[in-house]
Amino acid sequence: MRLEPRHHLAGLAVLLIAVTSGTVGAAAAPAPGPAAAAAVAEDDGYGRMMLLLDASGSMAEPAGGGQTKIAAARRALTTVVEGLPDEAQVGLRVFGAKVFSRTDPGSCTDSQVVVEPGTGNRDALRAAVGAYEPYGETPIPHALTEAAKDLGDEGARSIVLVSDGESTCDPDPCRVAAELQKTGIDLRIDVVGLSVSGKARQQLQCIAEQGNGTYYDADSAADIESRLTRVAARAVQPFTLTGEPIVGGPESSPTPIAVGEYVDSLGASGDSKSYVFTRETAGTTLRVAALSQGETGFLDGVIAEVTGPAGRCDYASANRTAIDVREVMGVQLTAGADLGSSNVEGCHEPGEYVLTVSRARGGTEEVPFGLVVTEEPPVEEVGFSDPALANLSVAAPHVSGPVQKVEGAASFDAAPEIETGSWSSTVVPGEVLFYKVPLDFGQAAQVSVEFPEAGGELAEQFGRFPPSANLTLFNPLQAQLGYVDGSEWLGSADGTTLQTAIPAVSRAPSEIRSAKFNGGADVTAAGDYYVSVSVQKQDHTLEIPFTLNVEVIGEPAAGPTYADGATWSITDGAGEADGEGTATGDSASPSDNESDDADADGGAEAAAGGSDEGGPGAAVAIGVGVLVLAALAGAAILWHRRAAS
Template sequence: MPAITPRILAGLTACTLALTSLSSAPASAEPEPGTKQTRKVHLIMDSSGSMAEPTGGGTTRIDAAKKALHSVIDNTPDDTELGLRVYGSHDNPEGSPESCKDSDLVVPIATDNRDRLRTEVDKYKPVGWTPIDHSLREAGKDIGSPGEDEQYTVILVSDGEETCVPDPCPAAAELAEKGIDVSVNVIGLNVSGKAKEQLQCIADKGKGEYYDVDNAEDLEEALNQAAKRTGQGLTMSGEPVTGSPTPEDAPVLEPGTYTDTLPANEEPRWYRVPRAMAENTLWAGGFIQNAADRGYALAIRWYHPNDLDDDCSWDKSSTRGGDGFNLGGVAVPSVSSTFTTACTEPSDELLLQLSLDQDTELPVQFTIVDEPAVEDPESLPEAASSPQWQDMPEEKADGDPLIGGASLADAPVLEPGSAHPINLTRGEVQFFAVDLDWGQSLQAQASMEAGENIYMHWSIDIYSQFGSPSGDLGTESFGNLNDGVTLKNATPEVRYNNRGEVGARGQTALPGRYYVVVAGGDADENTSLNLETPGTLQVDVMGDAGTGEPTYREAEEPQPGPDAPRPEGEQESDDGSSGQNWGLIGGLAGGAVLLAGLGLGAVWFLRRL
């Protein structure tokens, strides 16, 4: 088997990403890996006649709103786009068609409009009525079709209930459905009863927050809070499948990445997995979110079709991560030195069983890899020891923050020895990817800057290409971030004979793509609006690539004829064959269907590498 070179890695990565587009499309587009999301905040302000009434703090509601708007304009980062729509600014009879369409886009959403915003804020006067439904629908037109890298926050400020339609909540729901990152936050100023219930409904249907204020100071604080961004949580990707409750009816799954929903209380789900060669090792690894705070959660078992009474190999996951971000993952080979069982016997397929030790059903993402048998595994290096941290001087990276992915599939790939500025909010989780070869280990360090009254459970973890925990030196911080905090983690060296070992060593038995995950505490908080906490993420790879690389047995696949096209620059070897990068194929699972699923064409491509 040839060494994994940057060219091979790039080629496999490109093919893997191409396969992602062949799988089922998500309901909403996701940002490209590492793309910085464009923040867009659209303000919808009340200029109805009741805004002339007094509010707490010795001022009128309209003056309090203007002061709060100036504060938002001054405090919002320059790269955040702001827009302003005003309703109720014209003196029309109540209930008239004109009053129910009294909503004007006075400043379109943009970045270079701060002076114009200030001018328009000072202009508007409280004279009209409260057409909230129409204003929300017009705001939808202002937004249009959000791009995949755009996060929209609509902020509605009102001191009363809708005056034109019975229920404006459906308009808020339609607005929130425009994209994965569109939310409607609502500020109720001196409201109660039906008006308050209506505004709370708008925030709920709009996937946003509701703020109840009754004075000028609270209004200013709420408006600034509502303009902050929300954090991203974990997402899953893969081909949706439904496992069978019994092995007899199990669906056939080729190597690839899948999603399913596992029932509660250890009720099993079965799948049939073909082997390319009868003695190959099959890997299955997966993860769940929101597992129990302690104990085991996801169980993976392999069975030989001739013996369904005893599993060949199995393992259970334990939860990892900070408060709320509990990622339970594990990867299990069908054969290893730990398990001397029926799965060592040749067969064209094995049976895979997944189950959940939880009292509620949960979604699962899992990956299957078919690894050929190895020549003389006893001659390979023994299992790696636990990692020893190698000094990484703290750096502060400059430039725009690198936005981590929300899953394995969209994590940006980082170069060894690099440092990147990052931003996290409370409850947020971000994924970053680093490629490892045989004989290499990964170190990751996140230095989060000090912030006033930032109280959360920070953590840094490393996961394998399957989503199983592979870091063995994780540090966490719980409490105020008044002095800043440095988080560290590292993997054992990637070795073939790590398989079957306990903990992180058993999860680092294949080369490929590993994932650094930085989390900002309780995942339940990631829908709240929070200040961003800046920091620097550093990653490095230790060890010489290719050390301890195994020799895989050749698969007897049909070869293309002499006139078949070959990748540019590639020549057939003297003996007409070459090795396969099976370990790396598994490492590039990352939410895409594996290359093995493409059939002979992909197999031939890999053989030419």
């Protein structure tokens, strides 16, 4: 199925939350507003999660396999706790544990913290999980509200609700979840329902939906353990935005920005924020990316444009066309002498360039978005140029050797690194997974995703209408690429092969690049390119297996040379070379960032045996049974954000 390009991504279901830290320095950035501050990680680099456990009397009922629900939940939760890395900040709250009947005073406020959120509390968590007993009612609204208070009001926070029934108290817990989610754009509520059906299941599903989380069914003792441990492993990190908090102004009074990464927020459909970048040197190339996950449950979109002294230099838009996937829209703007999509002359001249990002349609609530600003020095020689590879058509990747297992990530900065070969992975409907493929100048890539024909329980859940799957590519700025000729990027997640390609990375201003790549972002900078696999949500909670095939074509070639001996990469600003040949500018060099990451994440990386950039590679096999402790540790609950000083 061949369609016109779309801009797609999504964040995934979170059970054990990961948060990032670090900011990119920027000039003239104002103090963050509440929403922007919530989108940025805390100083200590980690978020907080509360396990919220149902201790109502119905938890004593059988769960199948000779166990009660409470016994099965204890066993599963103990496995999860034992797999937590030391850095994970996790607490435990119960509800319905002390007041027996709904006619007794305090039954609707019966919720207690038994373990405060922290990192040195594993023994206390294990003891508390083993001690809690089924007893009272089901005051979910109060428990949710108190769990949110336990987590504070800043940074990324997650509530994991484990329950077997419908709330016995007012107000409607679905409405409470929606109100709590509005208080912080990085608060999520994920729900595991234990042998529930009918109205109770609908209510728990609604709590997850309104809390920007995911609902999972667990129907038997074995299923409870499988679901909790499986979801714990795959929910290692949510989609996160990196950057310094900033508040954009109106177009008539834009906020000054410099090279760097920023996080701001947009209100309802039609809202816009503007920024002004001052170019000091003629001939540089200004690249800007804007990306947002948008609002779950709505069609959404992002529009961006850059206007210079001579007029509008570039315009881009990204629209989400499905409401049941947590997609992210990523667009790129370019203002330069040879790469912009506009015919306006003078987009390489010094002066003030106004960047405006707008909410396109559909959304009603405030959402965060990221802004990436780079400036490339004037180019003297473009380096590698090969029209054949620049106009690459889709072909099946040539791969050999054994299929390797890899766990996809929910964010760009946590994506595991893959290379030429076949990689097996799984995706749950509603997720979007990321994998990174480093490409140097002169290198291209063919990419395919194979979904086998569904069988067994998966086929039974799919029925006649399997969910749709998407294959999407992103450049190092995290903006979506267009689709080359022959791309099959959308199809069923049942017995379908999707495929597309990345043309050779080149700074040469060929026709395909001057219009930007087929309506998407360009491929003019070496760095990490991203493969994204997403599946539409249709109330399925089973994992869908797939094979990701990647073929990197070509050897690294010469990149561009810059005026006055400057050096530059996609993570740097424009600057003259210093005495050691390193670019100076507003960002740290990649080597600085990698060194910081290695120091911070070395222990987790050693355990995972994963990538050596930005965190563990998370090459973890997920089975239908209990994940072993090593797999949970290898999944790495928490990831650091790459910091730039």
